Structure formats: structure tokens, C-alpha cells
Amino acid sequence: MDLWSSGEGMPGIILLFVKAYEVFKNPLYRQVAEQYFKNIPVRPVHIDFTLQTGMAGLGELYLEAFRVFENNALKESAAWIAGLFANSFQIIEPGVGHWVVKNTDKITADLFRGNGGIIHFLTRYLFPSLSHPLTSTTKITC
Numbered sequence: 001m002d003l004w005s006s007g008e009g010m011p012g013i014i015l016l017f018v019k020a021y022e023v024f025k026n027p028l029y030r031q032v033a034e035q036y037f038k039n040i041p042v043r044p045v046h047i048d049f050t051l052q053t054g055m056a057g058l059g060e061l062y063l064e065a066f067r068v069f070e071n072n073a074l075k076e077s078a079a080w081i082a083g084l085f086a087n088s089f090q091i092i093e094p095g096v097g098h099w100v101v102k103n104t105d106k107i108t109a110d111l112f113r114g115n116g117g118i119i120h121f122l123t124r125y126l127f128p129s130l131s132h133p134l135t136s137t138t139k140i141t142c
Contacts, residue, residue: 011053014032019064030069045084052113058081066078079125081121
């Protein structure tokens with residue numbers, strides 16, 4: 001089961017509501033997304049750091065929702081996750097390290113299941129003009 005969800009793919013479904021609100025401005029879409037965020041602890045910690053189902057994916061969702069809703073609490077939650085990653089980086093030797101993204105002995109640079117997702121989130125946290133990995137930078141209007 002995904003991080004703080006009621007089923008597989010919940011963060012992706014919430015991303016859809018965030019994007020739908022951005023395009024259609026229907027307050028119901030925003031309300032659904034904000035209700036999801038209320039169910040997450042203020043300072044979440046989970047052993048799954050992946051973009052696919054873990055903390056990096058949640059961080060990306062916070063950043064996207066902050067961009068659309070302009071709610072500072074969402075940015076603060078993303079900052080908490082960035083801090084968690086900064087403090088859990090495993091240094092192997094000077095200049096070399098990684099995160100243990102899940103309960104596994106395999107370390108990869110994979111975007112969705114490896115360190116690449118954490119790096120994307122942290123880069124996007126520092127450079128907000130970077131887009132969510134599942135969305136386009138193209139402006140959609142109706």
C-alpha cells in the first residue's frame with residue numbers, strides 16, 4: 001500500500017486533482033486534494049524514500065500543490081522532507097554516497113525506485129521552475 005493512502009497510486013490520483021483544479025478552478029478538486037493532505041502527519045517519516053511510492057513522491061506532490069494552491073504549509077511540509085533527506089544521506093567515502101530508498105540492499109539511480117527520485121525532488125525544491133516528473137511544463141487552458 002502506498003504512503004498514507006487508501007489504495008495503490010493515491011499520490012498520483014491527488015496529483016490529478018491538483019492539476020484539475022489548476023485548469024478548471026473547480027473548488028471541489030482543491031477540497032479533495034487538501035483533505036488528503038490533512039490525513040498526513042505534519043512531520044511524516046517513512047522507510048520508503050522512493051518517488052514511486054514514498055517520501056520523494058510525497059515531496060513532489062507537496063511542491064506541485066504549493067505551486068498551484070500557494071499554501072505555505074505545503075511548502076513547509078516539502079521543506080521537512082528535504083531536511084529528512086539531507087540528514088539521512090549515507091556517506092560511503094568523501095564525495096561518494098547514497099540514500100537507502102527502501103528496505104533493500106540494491107542501490108540504484110532509478111528515477112521512480114532509486115536515488116534519482118530523491119535527487120529530482122531536492123533539485124526541484126531548490127529550483128521551483130522545474131516541473132513535476134509526471135507533468136508537462138506546457139500551460140493548459142480551457
